[in-house]
Amino acid sequence: MTLETKKTVFVELGRFLSQFSEDNSSKKETVLHNDLFFDDFIKLIKLSQSHNGWYTPEQVYFSIQSWAKALKRENLDIWLSGYKIDAVKPKNIALILAGNIPLVGFHDFLSVLITGHSVLVKTSSNDQHLLPFLAKYIIAVEPKFADKITFVEGKLENFDAVIATGSNNTARYFEYYFKDKPSIIRKSRNSIAVLNGTETKEQLSALGEDIFRYFGLGCRNVSKLFVPKDYTFDSFFEAIFEYQDVIHYEKYANNYDYNKAVFLMSNFKLLDNGFLTLKEDKSHASPISSVFYEFYDDIVDLQTRLKSEDEQIQCIVSNNLIENSIIYGETQNPQLWDYADNVDTITFLLTI
Known part of the structure; x- marks a missing residue:
């Protein structure tokens, strides 16, 4: 797949997500595969709080809308404009995701796939349903992604690099366990x-x-x-x-x-x-x-x-008191190029 093809798939995902809001979820005829996914996604959102008590419909809808706004063609173009992505030699990237907020690991998931690698995902027990659902939608839009996405329940095997997120305690375990692999290990911040x-x-x-x-x-x-x-x-x-x-x-x-x-x-x-x-x-x-x-x-x-x-x-x-500070009310609306821990995930994925 070319970079433009991958961008198109995620733009389509953004269009799908844009249909869902707490006040009014409305099906749009021009969105691909709504007949297969729209109603089931509504059901999943309603069930999310039973899977994780903190995932109220309000919070899940907020996360969905945030990603709908992020996954626009112009945002993807700006984000990726400074990288040389098409020359990547595909590798298997393991993701160990957190589950503190809905879809918290989606940026890593997106970064791996947009750079042309394959992803092995180990979800948190607190967030096991939303990302796999979106992965199914992506595969429906572009079936070639089926060979690029694997969700792992047991031990992670056959991977070339890892991005793992956890507490300071689990980070020490990750650093030891993955010491022989290229890695990004995220700690508590x-x-x-x-x-x-x-x-x-x-x-x-x-x-x-x-x-x-x-x-x-x-x-x-x-x-x-x-x-x-x-x-x-x-x-x-x-x-x-x-x-x-x-x-x-x-x-x-x-x-x-x-x-x-x-x-x-x-x-x-x-x-x-x-x-x-x-x-x-x-x-x-x-x-x-x-x-x-x-x-x-x-x-x-x-x-x-x-x-x-x-x-x-x-x-x-x-209020501009500290260099590179964020204005009030915007911490949970990061741009695609606002990397967690200020670690450039794309550069990491292009250099492993």
């Missing part, structure tokens, strides 16, 4: 926001999206705030009040009650609005339903510190 007190209500409300989307389970979710000395959180709490319904979701509420109780029993000072706790803490990794915060004296000193902690941070949100 968190995202942060840097405020200076001049943020508008609209910006702080958008920051709530960065905190609460996917219930805070993603590495691109903001879990830590850096604020200037004497900062008060009144405006922040007022702006995020619109996200209060999150507490009505049982799994989130259970985490809120448990983590708040643990903090209080440890005599930690908390700020609390009834659905989110704020705790002063130097760590970037806060538990679900809580965000840590830390005061800073000088923004230049903070910039230097954050550069030194780069390997712990996935992305930074700010």
Whole structure:
């Protein structure tokens, strides 16, 4: 298959995904293979929460729409324009995927196939259904992909390189187990926001999206705030009040009650609005339903510190206070060229 053929297949997948939204899923006559896949995908979305309690229809639809927007011809063209892909010698690439948010491993899956390699996928037990379904759709659009996609339940074998995502603990296992193979091993990372007190209500409300989307389970979710000395959180709490319904979701509420109780029993000072706790803490990794915060004296000193902690941070949100930071509300809308851990997956796949 040529690169243009592969692009066309994924553009068609994007068109298929664009039909599905929480408010109105509408079948379009011009989309290929709707007779085979449309109704079954609706059923799968409705069943997702029974497969993984965190995969509510709202969160699954958000992920689907995000990929529908990403898989457009112009985005694929921009993303791949700087690479020489057609000369690749195909190899077998193993993927060990996470399952913290819906379709979290799709970018790696896409990267392997778009570069011409074959993919061996070991899905997370928390996300075993969505990606295999999309793989079936891809194969229906272009049957040549059937020989390029394999889902593995047992031991991974006969692969040339691996991309594995997990916690810091599992990363150590991956690094040892795959020491003789070219690899990308992704560890735990968190995202942060840097405020200076001049943020508008609209910006702080958008920051709530960065905190609460996917219930805070993603590495691109903001879990830590850096604020200037004497900062008060009144405006922040007022702006995020619109996200209060999150507490009505049982799994989130259970985490809120448990983590708040643990903090209080440890005599930690908390700020609390009834659905989110704020705790002063130097760590970037806060538990679900809580965000840590830390005061800073000088923004230049903070910039230097954050550069030194780069390997712990996935992305930074700010109002242009930090170089290469993301605007409020956009952490869960990465572009195709926004690589996890800032590791260029395509370059890796072209050089193995």
